[in-house]
Amino acid sequence: MMSPVVSTFASRKAGALPEIVTESLAGDHPLRGSVLILGNFDGLHVGHQQLVHMAHGLAGKHPVSVMSCEPHPRSFFATQDEPFRLATPSAKRLLMAPYGVDFIYSPRFNRSFAGMSPAEFVDDILVEALGVRHVIAGPDFRFGNKRSGDMRMLSELGALRGFGVSIAPEVAHAGIRVSSTLIRTAIRSGDLRGAARFLGGGWLVETRRRADGSLEMHPDLCKPRAGRYAGFPERAGYQPDRIRIDITPEGGFIPLSPYPLQSAPEMWRLETQD
Numbered sequence: 564m565m566s567p568v569v570s571t572f573a574s575r576k577a578g579a580l581p582e583i584v585t586e587s588l589a590g591d592h593p594l595r596g597s598v599l600i601l602g603n604f605d606g607l608h609v610g611h612q613q614l615v616h617m618a619h620g621l622a623g624k625h626p627v628s629v630m631s632c633e634p635h636p637r638s639f640f641a642t643q644d645e646p647f648r649l650a651t652p653s654a655k656r657l658l659m660a661p662y663g664v665d666f667i668y669s670p671r672f673n674r675s676f677a678g679m680s681p682a683e684f685v686d687d688i689l690v691e692a693l694g695v696r697h698v699i700a701g702p703d704f705r706f707g708n709k710r711s712g713d714m715r716m717l718s719e720l721g722a723l724r725g726f727g728v729s730i731a732p733e734v735a736h737a738g739i740r741v742s743s744t745l746i747r748t749a750i751r752s753g754d755l756r757g758a759a760r761f762l763g764g765g766w767l768v769e770t771r772r773r774a775d776g777s778l779e780m781h782p783d784l785c786k787p788r789a790g791r792y793a794g795f796p797e798r799a800g801y802q803p804d805r806i807r808i809d810i811t812p813e814g815g816f817i818p819l820s821p822y823p824l825q826s827a828p829e830m831w832r833l834e835t836q837d
């Protein structure tokens with residue numbers, strides 16, 4: 564696991580939650596001129612963490628940012644019929660804070676955003692709306708209408724428009740490229756220990772309180788196989804013993820020992836199967 568970092572960006576307080584930017588940054592905004600990491604970022608697995616470290620190396624005193632559209636493009640294209648998300652919007656902010664991410668660029672992924680050509684994305688978003696200094700993505704990153712833009716095109720457009728483009732080396736674990744898909748498969752099969760290895764720590768799960776006071780997993784989250792797991796409530800400065808938690812087929816989330824109450828949304832770390 565990568566160690567968390569503190570950004571050297573002058574206007575940021577250590578550990579502060581990243582800001583959420585959904586539209587554009589005004590011309591004199593201090594978050595313009597960032598190093599932006601491109602992708603979906605459904606959470607922050609060890610491959611993603613490597614990209615954030617690379618971004619800090621390039622950014623120096625400038626901001627570091629991550630693109631993570633809402634809803635997740637897969638929901639927009641409705642290619643998934645079962646819940647698949649690894650991180651809710653609140654969880655993403657919590658996960659990225661210790662890595663010194665200054666803002667999350669989180670535009671609405673709708674028909675007009677998806678319909679932009681690669682050149683429009685570069686001109687309207689990267690240059691006009693955000694004023695990026697540099698962008699980073701893995702070699703497989705695709706963007707623009709029908710995924711028509713690739714890293715080669717992005718490098719060419721960056722050279723023309725005056726920002727840098729870096730292709731990140733792939734991060735593998737035991738010879739397998741770490742990916743969100745791999746982590747979803749581990750979670751669905753009940754292998755929370757395996758998922759935690761790829762995530763660099765326990766899986767951050769947002770829960771909700773039902774009318775009867777019981778907890779359930781956020782309905783958008785990938786569902787672990789029903790069974791008994793172990794984890795603890797996520798709370799600053801709180802280092803509890805692991806609590807056993809039963810997860811039901813419907814996503815019911817039942818801690819088996821008392822725990823300190825927290826206000827909603829309640830975040831938990833699931834670390835392992837019992």
Ligand SMILES: Cc1cc2nc3c(=O)[nH]c(=O)nc-3n(C[C@H](O)[C@H](O)[C@H](O)COP(=O)(O)O)c2cc1C
Pocket residue numbers: 603636637640676677678679684705706707708709710
């Ligand atoms: C501006 C922009 C437009 C996009 N348009 C499309 C699109 O029309 N069709 C598509 O499948 N992906 C599109 N994408 C890519 C998606 O963001 C996303 O990466 C992909 O659909 C999800 O597949 P993956 O998880 O396998 O990468 C676009 C991305 C960007 C940044």
Ligand SMILES: Nc1ncnc2c1ncn2[C@@H]1O[C@H](COP(=O)(O)OP(=O)(O)O)[C@@H](O)[C@H]1O
Pocket residue numbers: 600601602603604605610611613614699700701702703704731732733734735740741742743744
């Ligand atoms: N194992 C990895 N090694 C290096 N870069 C990665 C890795 N996994 C994802 N990336 C990069 O991180 C960015 C976000 O990836 P994303 O598509 O959201 O994640 P995933 O591929 O895990 O679904 C993309 O630029 C992608 O190329």
